[in-house]
Amino acid sequence: MVVNVTSALFASEQDRLFWNKRYDTETYILGKEPVEFLKEHINILPGGKALDIAMGEGRNAVFLAKNGFEVDGCDVSEIAVKKTLGLAKENNVRVNAFVADLEIYKLPKDAYDVVACFYYLQRSLIPQIKEALKPGGMVIYETYTIENWERGFEGPKNRDYLLKTNELLDLFKDLTIIYYKELVLDDKKAVASLIARK
Structure with missing residues (x-):
């Protein structure tokens, strides 16, 4: 069963409208399967409570x-949140999905065993991600x-949303790095992938 949609804080109206328009389709634009990196490493993550940031x-x-x-799980788009709740119901699981502007919303401290973030970069959020992890928690x-x-x-074409070489590693250097790699996936996208423990 699925849970509540809590309307928290909105990003700029322009961002919210952009993402609502993008997600306003009958289908799931990125599909229903998780990113490969999460699938491949799910077994090394500690159990418990997880936060998915900018969950789409x-x-x-x-x-x-x-x-x-x-x-x-949070996202700036209320349409994304509704689709998340629908996907959770379809899979007979519960997700506490809510709308949040991550430029304003403050992550709770020492609240999560896992914080997941895929294809979203807000450098100012990194300290909060670390603080949101419980001791021993993993990002x-x-x-x-x-x-x-x-x-x-x-x-993204805006360089502000793209990592420099080893930047993600440097942003989390005060945690214990479990995995780090920069690579090109399927000759379609260049990414940095990281798992780190608090």
Whole structure:
């Protein structure tokens, strides 16, 4: 069964409208399967409570819930939140999905065993991600690098949303790094992937 949609704080109206328009389709624009990096590493993550940041249509949040996590997930788009709740119901799992503007919303401290973030970069949020982890908690993070733009792949064109070489590693250097890699996936996107423990 699925849970409540809590309307928290909205990002700029422009961002909210952009993402609502993007997600306003009959289908799930990125599909219903989780990102490969999460699937490949689900077994090394500690159990318990997880937060999926900028969750989109919920494919990763639902996967975490199917693997026994108590999941909170947030996104700026209320349409994305509704689609997440629908996907959770379809999979007979519970996700606490809510609308949040991550430029304003404050993550709770020492609240999560896992914080997941895929294909979203807000550098100012990194300290909060670390604080949101319980001691021993883990962050799993994957997003685009500048190489993605340099190769002309699909994805963000604004360099502010692209990681420099080893930047993600540097942002989490005060945690214990379990896994870090920068690579090109299927000759379609250049990413940095990280798992780290508090």
